[in-house]
Amino acid sequence: MNNYLLRSTKGEKDMLENIPCLSEIDVNTQDKIWCFASLEHGLNPFGKLPIKNQVQTVNKKNGKVFIYQHRKYCHGFFVSLNCSEEFYNRNKNDLEKYIISEERQKEMNINQDNIPSWF
Numbered sequence: 448m449n450n451y452l453l454r455s456t457k458g459e460k461d462m463l464e465n466i467p468c469l470s471e472i473d474v475n476t477q478d479k480i481w482c483f484a485s486l487e488h489g490l491n492p493f494g495k496l497p498i499k500n501q502v503q504t505v506n507k508k509n510g511k512v513f514i515y516q517h518r519k520y521c522h523g524f525f526v527s528l529n530c531s532e533e534f535y536n537r538n539k540n541d542l543e544k545y546i547i548s549e550e551r552q553k554e555m556n557i558n559q560d561n562i563p564s565w566f
Contacts, residue, residue: 449535452552452562453526453545459492462524462545468538469526488530496521498556521555527562 455462463470463479469490471482481492502516528542535542547555 448529448531451528451530451535451542452547452557453528453542454521454523454547455545456523459494459524462492462526466538466541466545468534468541469528487534488528490529491527493525493527496523496525496557496562498558521557525562 453462453466463481469482469488470479472478473480481490483490497518498521499516499519501514501518503512503514505512526545547557
């Protein structure tokens, strides 16, 4: 299984429309929704990816919190995709325009520990 980080600066709706292999039609509302898992893939969509965590201290005398550095986020909508090689090869054309390469992740200071994941 391969892990990929997908990013769209246009938002979640753009990804749902342009990656049909990861979406399905809701029976009740007829809207496109994420297909979270199948035998060949599992995904975790999330809206915010923290680049830097918040740095703060607490004054022990009065209990006030002093923030040195606020949390910073990367711009865009993200999906963490875990898929098989066959699934990737079949849907390569749809996925390639959204995949962030490892070099690009380093340029954007994306820490793998900050990427939300399922259990």
